[in-house]
Amino acid sequence: MRQLLLGTAFLAVTAPAALAAPVSRFTLDNGLEVVVIEDHRAPVAVQMMWYKVGAADEPPGHSGIAHFFEHLMFKATDDLAAGEFSRIVEAQGGNDNAFTSWDYTAYYQRVAADRLDLMMTIEADRMRDLQLTDDVVATERNVILEERNQRTDSDPRSLFQEQTRAAQYLNHPYGVPVIGWRHEIEALNRRDAEAFYKTYYAPNNAVLVVAGDVTPDAVRAMAETHYGPLQPTADLPPRLRPQEPPQLAERRITMADARVSQPYMMRTYLAPKRESGNQKEAAALLYLAELLGGSGTTSLFAKGLQFQDPKAVYSYAFYDGTAVDSGTFGFGLVPLPGVNPEAAEAAMDQIVADFLKSGPDPAAFERIRTQLRASEIYGRDDAQGLAQRYGEALTVGLTLQDIEDWPKVLQEVTPDDVMAAARKVLDRRNAVTGWLMDTDEEAAQ
Amino acid sequence: MRQLLLGTAFLAVTAPAALAAPVSRFTLDNGLEVVVIEDHRAPVAVQMMWYKVGAADEPPGHSGIAHFFEHLMFKATDDLAAGEFSRIVEAQGGNDNAFTSWDYTAYYQRVAADRLDLMMTIEADRMRDLQLTDDVVATERNVILEERNQRTDSDPRSLFQEQTRAAQYLNHPYGVPVIGWRHEIEALNRRDAEAFYKTYYAPNNAVLVVAGDVTPDAVRAMAETHYGPLQPTADLPPRLRPQEPPQLAERRITMADARVSQPYMMRTYLAPKRESGNQKEAAALLYLAELLGGSGTTSLFAKGLQFQDPKAVYSYAFYDGTAVDSGTFGFGLVPLPGVNPEAAEAAMDQIVADFLKSGPDPAAFERIRTQLRASEIYGRDDAQGLAQRYGEALTVGLTLQDIEDWPKVLQEVTPDDVMAAARKVLDRRNAVTGWLMDTDEEAAQ
Numbered sequence: 018m019r020q021l022l023l024g025t026a027f028l029a030v031t032a033p034a035a036l037a038a039p040v041s042r043f044t045l046d047n048g049l050e051v052v053v054i055e056d057h058r059a060p061v062a063v064q065m066m067w068y069k070v071g072a073a074d075e076p077p078g079h080s081g082i083a084h085f086f087e088h089l090m091f092k093a094t095d096d097l098a099a100g101e102f103s104r105i106v107e108a109q110g111g112n113d114n115a116f117t118s119w120d121y122t123a124y125y126q127r128v129a130a131d132r133l134d135l136m137m138t139i140e141a142d143r144m145r146d147l148q149l150t151d152d153v154v155a156t157e158r159n160v161i162l163e164e165r166n167q168r169t170d171s172d173p174r175s176l177f178q179e180q181t182r183a184a185q186y187l188n189h190p191y192g193v194p195v196i197g198w199r200h201e202i203e204a205l206n207r208r209d210a211e212a213f214y215k216t217y218y219a220p221n222n223a224v225l226v227v228a229g230d231v232t233p234d235a236v237r238a239m240a241e242t243h244y245g246p247l248q249p250t251a252d253l254p255p256r257l258r259p260q261e262p263p264q265l266a267e268r269r270i271t272m273a274d275a276r277v278s279q280p281y282m283m284r285t286y287l288a289p290k291r292e293s294g295n296q297k298e299a300a301a302l303l304y305l306a307e308l309l310g311g312s313g314t315t316s317l318f319a320k321g322l323q324f325q326d327p328k329a330v331y332s333y334a335f336y337d338g339t340a341v342d343s344g345t346f347g348f349g350l351v352p353l354p355g356v357n358p359e360a361a362e363a364a365m366d367q368i369v370a371d372f373l374k375s376g377p378d379p380a381a382f383e384r385i386r387t388q389l390r391a392s393e394i395y396g397r398d399d400a401q402g403l404a405q406r407y408g409e410a411l412t413v414g415l416t417l418q419d420i421e422d423w424p425k426v427l428q429e430v431t432p433d434d435v436m437a438a439a440r441k442v443l444d445r446r447n448a449v450t451g452w453l454m455d456t457d458e459e460a461a462q
Numbered sequence: 463m464r465q466l467l468l469g470t471a472f473l474a475v476t477a478p479a480a481l482a483a484p485v486s487r488f489t490l491d492n493g494l495e496v497v498v499i500e501d502h503r504a505p506v507a508v509q510m511m512w513y514k515v516g517a518a519d520e521p522p523g524h525s526g527i528a529h530f531f532e533h534l535m536f537k538a539t540d541d542l543a544a545g546e547f548s549r550i551v552e553a554q555g556g557n558d559n560a561f562t563s564w565d566y567t568a569y570y571q572r573v574a575a576d577r578l579d580l581m582m583t584i585e586a587d588r589m590r591d592l593q594l595t596d597d598v599v600a601t602e603r604n605v606i607l608e609e610r611n612q613r614t615d616s617d618p619r620s621l622f623q624e625q626t627r628a629a630q631y632l633n634h635p636y637g638v639p640v641i642g643w644r645h646e647i648e649a650l651n652r653r654d655a656e657a658f659y660k661t662y663y664a665p666n667n668a669v670l671v672v673a674g675d676v677t678p679d680a681v682r683a684m685a686e687t688h689y690g691p692l693q694p695t696a697d698l699p700p701r702l703r704p705q706e707p708p709q710l711a712e713r714r715i716t717m718a719d720a721r722v723s724q725p726y727m728m729r730t731y732l733a734p735k736r737e738s739g740n741q742k743e744a745a746a747l748l749y750l751a752e753l754l755g756g757s758g759t760t761s762l763f764a765k766g767l768q769f770q771d772p773k774a775v776y777s778y779a780f781y782d783g784t785a786v787d788s789g790t791f792g793f794g795l796v797p798l799p800g801v802n803p804e805a806a807e808a809a810m811d812q813i814v815a816d817f818l819k820s821g822p823d824p825a826a827f828e829r830i831r832t833q834l835r836a837s838e839i840y841g842r843d844d845a846q847g848l849a850q851r852y853g854e855a856l857t858v859g860l861t862l863q864d865i866e867d868w869p870k871v872l873q874e875v876t877p878d879d880v881m882a883a884a885r886k887v888l889d890r891r892n893a894v895t896g897w898l899m900d901t902d903e904e905a906a907q
Contacts, residue, residue, distance in 0.1 A: 077522050077635070078704035180632070180710050187628035188643060190522070198633060198707040259523035262643040265625050266717030266896070272710050451711070 040407070041233040042417055045240060047249045048221025052407050052417070053236045054228035056400045062133045062229035063401045065125040066140050067408040069224070070217040072197075073119040073190040073258055073341070078204075081161065081197015082213050084117040085205055088157045089214075090124060091115075095146045099153070102139055109135065119191050120341045121412040127401060130230040137243040144218055145247050154207045162203065165196050173274035173453060174281060181451040184268045185285055188259045189342060221249035224411045228404035256414075258342055261287065270451040277455040279330070280358050282365075283349035287447040288336060289438075290344045293415050296426045299338040301438035302346055304430055307385045308377050309369070310334025310348050315381060318348065321368045327353055328361045341413045346442050358452055373439060377432050389427050485852070486678040487862055490685060492694045493666025497852050497862070498681045499673035501845045507578045507674035508846045510570040511585055512853040514669070515662040517642075518564040518635040518703055518786070523649075526606065526642015527658050529562040530650055533602045534659075535569060536560075539591040544598070547584055554580065564636050565786045566857040572846060575675040579684050586688040589663055599652045607648065610641050618719035618898060619726060626896040629713045630730050633704045634787060666694035669856045673849035701859075703787055706732065715896040722900040724775070725803050727810075728794035732892040733781060734883075735789045738860050741871045744783040746883035747791055749875055752830045753822050754814065755779025755793050760826060763793065766813045772798055773806045786858045791887050803897055818884060822877050831873060838869050 039055040071083050093099045106113040111128030126136045169175045179194045186192030196202070225244065227236050264287065291299040310318040310333045318332035329350040338344035352361035396402055410420050484500040517528050538544045551558040556573030571581045614620045624639045631637030641647070661667075670689065672681050709732065736744035755763040755778045763777035774795040783789035797806035841847055855865050 078702065080633075080704075176710060183632035183707075184629060184713050187625070187637065188525075192632065200705060200707065257523065259525075260645060262628075262645065265621060265719075266715045268629055269714040269716075270711045271714075274710075 040417070043233075043237060045220060045245055047245065047247055048219075049240070049244050049247075050224045050411065051236065051240050052224065052226045052411065053231060053233045054226065054400065054403050054407065055231065055233070056228060056403075057230050060130045060230045061127065061400065062130040062136075062227060062231050063125060063127045063404050064133060064136045064140060065123055065226040065228075065404045065408050066144070067121050067123045067224040067226065067412045068217060069120075069222050069256065069412050070122055070213075071118050071120045072193050072195040074217070074256065075190070075193065075213075076209075077190075079201060079209055079213075080193045081195075081202040082205055082209060083122055084195055084197060085157070085161060085202075085210065086214065086218070087115045087117045087122055087124075088161060089147065089149065089153070089210065090143050092153050092157070093148050094143050095148055096142050097139065102143065105135070105139060111136075117195055119193075119195060121409065123408060123412075125401070125404070133227065133231060133236075134239050134243075137239050141243040141247060144220065144223070144244070147214060147218075149207050149210055149214070151207050154205070154210055158202065158205055161196070162199070165199060165202060169194070169196060170199070173272075173276050176274070177270075177272045177281070177451060177453040178283070180272060181270055181283060181285065181449050184270055184451075185287070185345070185449045187262060187264060189261050190258055191340075191342065216250055216253065219250035219253065220244055220247045222253055224408055226404040226408045226411075228400040228407075256341060261343065264447045267445040267447075268449045270449065271454060272451065273454050273456045275456045277453055279351050279354070280455070281349065281351050281453040282358065282362055282451065283347060283453075284448055284450040285345045285347035286442055286444065288338060288344045288346035288442045290338045290340045290342065290413075291410075291415060291419070291423075293419050296419060296423060297430065297434060298438050298441075299336075299344075300423075300426045300430045301434040302336040302338060302442060303389070303427070304377075304382070304385055304435045305439050305442075306334040306336040306346065306348075307388070308381060308435070309372065311385070315384065317368050317372060318350070318365065322350060322361070322364055326364070328356050328364045329353060332365070339409055339413055339415070358454070362450075362452075369443060373436075373443065376436055379432070382432055382435075386428060386430070390424070393424050393427075485862070488678075488682060490665060490690055492690065492692055493664075494685070494689050494692075495669045495856065496681065496685050497669065497671045497856065498676060498678045499671065499845065499848050499852065500676065500678070501673060501848075502675050505575045505675045506572065506845065507575040507581075507672060507676050508570060508572045508849050509578060509581045509585060510568055510671040510673075510849045510853050511589070512566050512568045512669040512671065512857045513662060514566060514667050514701065514857050515658075516563050516565045516567055517638050517640040519662070519701065520635070520638065520658075521654075522635075524646060524654055524658075525638045526640075526647040527650055527654060528567050529640055529642060530602070530606060530647075530655065531659065531663070532560045532562045532567055532569075533606060534592065534594065534598070534655065535588050537598050537602070538593050539588050540593060541587050541591065542584060547588065550580070550584060556581075562640055564638075564640060566854065568853060568857075570846070570849070578672065578676060578681075579688075582684050582688040586692060589665065589668070589689070590692050592659060592663075594652050594655055594659070596652050599650070599655055603647065603650055606641070607644070610644060610647060614639070614641060615644070618717075618721050621719070622715075622717050622726070622896060622898040623728070625717060626715055626728060626730065626894050629715055629896075630732070630790065630894045632707060632709060634706050635703055636785075636787065661695055661698065664695035664698065665689055665692045667698055669853055671849040671853045671856075673845040673852075701786060706788065709892045712890040712892075713894045715894065716899060717896065718899050718901045720901045722898055724796050724799070725900070726794065726796050726898040727803065727807055727896065728792060728898075729893055729895040730790045730792035731887055731889065733783060733789045733791035733887045735783045735785045735787065735858075736855075736860060736864070736868075738864050741864060741868060742875065742879060743883050743886075744781075744789075745868075745871045745875045746879040747781040747783060747887060748834070748872070749822075749827070749830055749880045750884050750887075751779040751781040751791065751793075752833070753826060753880070754817065756830070760829065762813050762817060763795070763810065767795060767806070767809055771809070773801050773809045774798060777810070784854055784858055784860070803899070807895075807897075814888060818881075818888065821881050824877070827877055827880075831875070834872050835869070838872075 042052045044050050075082050106126050109132045113126040115124040183192045289298050310316050322329040322332045332350040334348035336346045487497045520527050551571050554577045558571040560569045628637045734743050755761050767774040767777050777795040779793035781791045
């Protein structure tokens with residue numbers, strides 16, 4: 018699950034002029050969208066196949082099925098045995114993996130550029146020809162239940178984030194955990210899996226991103242050969258999720274868990290996403306997150322809560338707006354031992370209130386603008402990171418133009434833009450404030 | 463929407479012996495279940511048609527569609543003009559109405575017993591032959607939006623209950639409002655309506671309850687004539703809703719609204735439903751609600767909060783367990799003017815804590831037992847109330863046997879049963895605590 022600031026929300030390209038050459042795009046007759054990012058500095062290629070399906074597209078009551086496929090796609094096809102996919106990648110000196118979010122499921126391999134044809138052969142094979150059996154499904158279901166044990170049920174902070182997220186959304190399926198609710202994972206079966214696979218794993222529901230030492234012509238020829246023959250899904254459902262009603266009251270959650278060593282606070286707000294053609298507000302929210310709680314020691318939270326009048330050992334802020342539907346803006350802290358949680362939260366609220374009155378310090382604002390420009394320049398050095406950014410943005414409904422515009426939009430943000438976005442988003446009625454405590458602390462509240 | 467204590471949760475019949483004669487049941491070949499409750503004291507009959515579909519069965523993103531049909535069913539069919547249904551009932555000296563909940567939608571007419579045949583004629587007509595047009599749907603959609611304005615958006619307490627309920631359920635569609643979220647009502651269209659109607663308005667998805675001056679043989683003959691020819695839905699979907707994950711932390715909501723004159727507190731807990739074949743826990747929860755906050759002046763809340771050390775002008779408790787999935791147990795108060803809300807809530811919590819230690823006062827317990835018996839005897843006098851109780855119970859999956867057993871189960875509840883149920887249900891992790899305040903009070907918190 019994503020929880021980063023610049024990593025996913027910031028895209029990589031400086032100016033349209035610099036971008037025109039290395040990025041190209043075309044669509045196969047069966048609907049597969051292909052993006053090629055040329056980078057000839059090293060003889061390496063990354064293939065990423067992004068499916069426009071994630072946890073928020075699951076049928077109600079079947080949470081976890083999108084993530085389930087992140088596992089099942091490594092099982093047997095008509096041509097490959099279970100596990101053979103990754104063995105082939107490894108035998109070629111490459112590596113591969115996959116990940117799932119609310120809006121997408123993606124698979125990638127990083128290999129020597131002359132192995133790209135082979136990667137397409139096997140990636141195309143599993144798009145339509147996975148051979149699911151009851152045994153395979155049952156076995157993998159147990160693997161996933163164990164994964165849930167490890168990652169979520171054994172980790173109070175992860176459970177807490179799951180409960181908080183469920184409280185954030187009154188209606189939208191973003192409230193469902195990507196890994197799935199345990200009782201629903203337990204009920205996943207082959208029939209559900211096959212229906213999901215047949216509908217969503219199709220060329221007209223995917224974006225292929227190839228980055229590295231490749232040429233558009235060569236990629237197009239290979240893609241036509243391997244992906245061209247695949248049948249699209251005729252009746253692909255539109256991507257319409259239940260939307261949020263007006264949220265009229267903040268939700269507060271206090272979760273007690275004996276395994277917790279330090280209290281932890283998180284507040285999230287519903288926030289606008291990056292709107293295609295109109296990304297200014299999203300860009301402003303990225304500045305806001307940096308100003309309030311960016312990494313380093315210069316953010317308002319770091320200065321106010323960790324240095325001037327120490328109340329927290331850690332504080333943070335984030336904005337995640339690269340999404341099909343509304344994003345989230347959030348911040349939080351871990352109080353200093355001995356500091357009353359309410360006092361720590363009140364100090365954080367005071368910093369936010371002061372900021373809303375006085376606005377950003379001009380020097381801090383310029384520092385962030387410069388950081389964002391630098392981050393974008395460094396970001397170009399990583400073909401895989403670039404592929405990730407393009408794939409994510411295209412999968413949630415942004416366009417190449419949006420991606421090309423983004424660095425410029427970021428550089429043009431003004432302090433007024435940030436204040437307007439802050440006043441709109443920091444509305445407690447849209448918020449969930451959660452405290453994770455150990456059992457004793459909660460009893461003392 | 464239901465929010466009563468004895469009204470719906472308590473069913474009407476003393477003992478199997480007393481019941482065997484007047485209640486009979488049969489099923490038509492097309493799946494329509496028919497229950498006949500004889501009551502020959504007056505020449506009146508009530509026909510209730512219960513459909514096993516409600517707001518919790520709606521497709522996600524289409525909230526309000528079940529309630530929409532409560533309106534549309536009074537529009538034109540192939541045989542009747544819009545509004546003609548109710549005009550016929552009225553012309554015969556009867557009255558009719560309809561209601562919708564999360565688990566059912568029901569239609570009833572109360573008429574002279576010799577008009578029952580006519581009532582079946584027109585009720586059967588609209589089960590399968592409603593003639594929906596874009597115009598009808600658009601017009602009625604506006605009527606419902608205005609109904610939502612009146613009942614919900616203009617009423618802070620109603621909005622508050624809607625937000626609280628949405629926070630109670632992390633996954634189950636019981637969190638959706640019966641009337642629907644405004645933005646989803648606005649999107650309801652004829653195609654969605656027709657699909658819903660064809661699937662759910664069918665004899666094999668309905669329970670017909672006829673009560674009054676009728677005989678089973680006559681009702682069967684009439685039902686065969688009018689309902690017998692109707693086609694069942696072949697692929698009726700099973701009634702499987704997404705279930706709740708473990709709830710690990712209480713949610714607290716404070717909603718501020720300038721229209722509020724007095725603060726209002728409500729806490730709800732997830733609670734077991736009346737389980738078919740095992741209704742003891744539900745019966746015990748009914749006692750618990752009465753002991754804590756039943757109507758009158760003898761409940762623990764009334765004595766503790768309104769008389770001994772006055773902190774509230776009003777207090778209440780309720781249990782609603784007649785449901786397809788889990789029910790809710792709840793209580794709350796309106797503080798005395800000038801009393802701090804936190805202090806009022808703390809006093810209420812103290813009463814609950816004391817009760818969990820000391821258990822019920824034996825005299826109070828016996829008084830409730832007697833009240834429940836009396837309520838059941840009086841309940842038998844009202845044919846329509848009886849029909850309501852049978853219809854509701856059968857529609858949510860209880861059996862005639864459960865209904866027959868219920869009075870006995872209620873009379874057999876012991877103080878230990880109540881304490882066991884209380885300890886299980888009154889777990890704050892499963893609770894939502896909400897405060898509705900006026901805007902000034904909230905700012906002062």
